Structure formats: C-alpha cells, structure tokens
Amino acid sequence: MRDRLSSVRSVRNETGTTVATAGYSAYGEEKAGSPPIESGFAGALGAGDLVQFRHRHCDPETGQFLTEDPIGFAGGGNLYAYAVNNPVSYPDPFGLSPCLVYPQACAVVAVIAGSAIGYAAAQLFANIQDDKPLLEGVGAAALEGAYVGTTAALVAVGAEALLGRLAAAGVGAATAAPAEAATNITFGHGARHLAGTGLRQADVEAAIRQQISGQVVRASETGSFWGRVVVNDWTIEYRAFTLPDRIHVGTYYVVRK
Amino acid sequence: MVPRAMNAQERALVEKLLQRDFQGRDALRAQIESALVAWTEENGSPVMSFTVDDKAPRAEVELRVPLEAEGVAEDEDGVTIHLLLHVVDGFLRELELFREDGEPIKRMPTADSVHPAYD
Numbered sequence A: 001m002r003d004r005l006s007s008v009r010s011v012r013n014e015t016g017t018t019v020a021t022a023g024y025s026a027y028g029e030e031k032a033g034s035p036p037i038e039s040g041f042a043g044a045l046g047a048g049d050l051v052q053f054r055h056r057h058c059d060p061e062t063g064q065f066l067t068e069d070p071i072g073f074a075g076g077g078n079l080y081a082y083a084v085n086n087p088v089s090y091p092d093p094f095g096l097s098p099c100l101v102y103p104q105a106c107a108v109v110a111v112i113a114g115s116a117i118g119y120a121a122a123q124l125f126a127n128i129q130d131d132k133p134l135l136e137g138v139g140a141a142a143l144e145g146a147y148v149g150t151t152a153a154l155v156a157v158g159a160e161a162l163l164g165r166l167a168a169a170g171v172g173a174a175t176a177a178p179a180e181a182a183t184n185i186t187f188g189h190g191a192r193h194l195a196g197t198g199l200r201q202a203d204v205e206a207a208i209r210q211q212i213s214g215q216v217v218r219a220s221e222t223g224s225f226w227g228r229v230v231v232n233d234w235t236i237e238y239r240a241f242t243l244p245d246r247i248h249v250g251t252y253y254v255v256r257k
Numbered sequence B: 001m002v003p004r005a006m007n008a009q010e011r012a013l014v015e016k017l018l019q020r021d022f023q024g025r026d027a028l029r030a031q032i033e034s035a036l037v038a039w040t041e042e043n044g045s046p047v048m049s050f051t052v053d054d055k056a057p058r059a060e061v062e063l064r065v066p067l068e069a070e071g072v073a074e075d076e077d078g079v080t081i082h083l084l085l086h087v088v089d090g091f092l093r094e095l096e097l098f099r100e101d102g103e104p105i106k107r108m109p110t111a112d113s114v115h116p117a118y119d
Helices: A101-131 A138-157 A159-168 A178-183 A202-223 B008-019 B027-031
Strands: A011-012 A020-025 A032-033 A057-059 A186-187 A226-231 A234-242 A247-254 B036-042 B044-049 B071-074 B080-088 B089-099
Touching: A032 A247, A101 B071, A138 A186, A186 A202, A202 A226, A202 A234, A247 B080, A247 B089, B008 B027, B008 B089
Parallel strands: A186 A247
Antiparallel strands: A011 A020, A020 A032, A226 A234, A234 A247, B036 B044, B044 B089, B071 B080, B080 B089
16 A cells, blocks of 8 residues: 555555555655565665665655756756655655656656657667658657557556546546646636635636646546645645546645645 | 534544544544534535634644545445545634535445545
C-alpha cells in the first residue's frame, strides 16, 4: 500500500496479511519498519544514509540534494532543495523538479515521455538504416509512442481501475483524448469556499482552467488529480476528475485559513 | 436551516473520517461533542455545516482539508463520492460531499461505506 506521496507504507502477501510496514520522515529517513522496506520512500530507487532518486542523492538529515539540479533553475530557485522544501506536498522522484500534481501523474508523464522518446529514436535509427531524411516520420513516431506510453502508464499506476469503475457506473469508457478533455473543463462547487478572501470566482476558476489546460493535460488520464494555483497570494487547492468528455473540477478551496 | 444536534448516523460518518491520527485530530473529535449541524445542498451535492462551541479545543491542523480525513464511497450506480472535511480557523466548518462526475448524489454514504481516500 502506498500513501499520497507514493511511499510504500505496508506490504501484504497474497492472503492480504501485512508482512512489512514502514514509516519515514518528511525527507525520507526511515523512522519505523518491520522488516524494513527498501526503496519505499516517495518513488526513490534506494535508501540508506542517503535517499537515491533517479538523478540525484538526497541527504534526509538536511533535506538537501548533494548535487545541483541537472535541469538548473527550471526545477526551482534552489538548486539543492528537495521538493521545493515542501516534501509533504510535493514529491520529487526524479530529483529534477517536484510533482505539482498528484504524484501518480508524474509517473504517467514519465512513462509517456519515455515511450515517445523511444519510438522517436527507433524511427531515427530506421531512417539511417533506410537512407531516408533523418527526421522523416519522427514526429509521428513520437506521438505513437506517447499513445502507447499512456496506455502503459495507466496500467502502471492503477488508473485503469478508476476508469473501469466509472465505465461500470454507466458514465462510459474514458475514451476521450486528454487534449480534448482538457479543453472542456467544468466546475462543481467551491465558490463558497472563497468567502472572506476577496477573490472572485471567475478569477480562481480561470487560473485552475489555465493550469489544467496548460500543464495537466498530458497526465489527465490518471483519472483523479489535485493541483494548486495561487491567485492574489491565496493558494487554492482543487480536486479534478477526468471524465469521458471533460475534466470536472469537483471542488476548490483555500488551502490554509 | 436551524442548526441542530447531530444524529447517530451523522456522528458516525464524521467519526469515521476522524479515525486516522493526524495533527489536530483529537481536538476535532472533541469538537463533535458540542457541534450543531445544518444541511444545505448545491447542485445535488449536500453540505453539512458545523457550528462549534468556541470553547471547544482548537485543532492545529496543517491544511484546511486534512488528507487523512478525506473519504470516498460509492454511489448506488458505482460512481465515486468524495467526502472532504473542512477545518477553518481550527474548527470544523463543513463536510462536503460530491460525485466525481458532478451529478447529484443518489444515495447518501453511511459510515460503513466510507473508506480513506489515500492509503
């Protein structure tokens, strides 16, 4: 069983009996466990005195990476900070930049991107073999890879179960392309949670719409996800769900009050 | 709607959401003792609003919606219902319920049917 940050908190055998449990500090130091679970913290590859993420090692005592962020300031203003110093909210399984949406979305994006790159590379290699123009068909191959990667990612993160549950409910199979769904965004309620902030419903919903359209679209098939936007210095959190024809924002509210 | 004392079903539902331990949980549990509730509805999504005695212990929660208290349940047609417990200024403010698809809830979840949203 994994928690919200994708950290492994318990392991069960085939009969459902818990055979191992784990606890961690905010930065990945193992606090409890019987027996210990390796590589269980927030998508890390390995644990010990240092927590090994995909691209860097993090010292759980200081909450800092040992090396600079390979993607430079694109990952945030502090080149050594893990999860923008907010590990409870933002896991950083790659050691590149924190996931600003539901952690599973990170995994989906990674698989999709990886698959797209793989397909594109294969097409490049084929072009060289066939003596064709180097970039011919590379874009289409990348798109195909992204499509294949999306399917693989859904299975990998368990999102298929969520989509299946929606389908069984008569909502219909989630066949909408993410890009199509992301252009059709509906809101449930949340405006009443803005009371006392001076914020306008239209401004908040526009900010959420912009974030979903611009950033979450590629990961929207994770089914459900959350995100945060800042409007006039107020941080607003929202819950959103991918439906066959749209993304529905169920609610939103000021994170701290 | 005039606030009234919680009935047994409502109390069980809120207590179910406060089963897991988190910062401020015990204070929220204590607030239940004096809490009055009133139901409203917005597009078929019910809201249970709390009025809590200000002498009740204040909950030092980190977030307005404590993730440990977030629950899910299935509506009668299988669509997931989300239950979010809102805490404002340290006091229970509302229990928000809505379906993922935005449609009106068909069957109100009971305490037995609610599971934690995050394992």
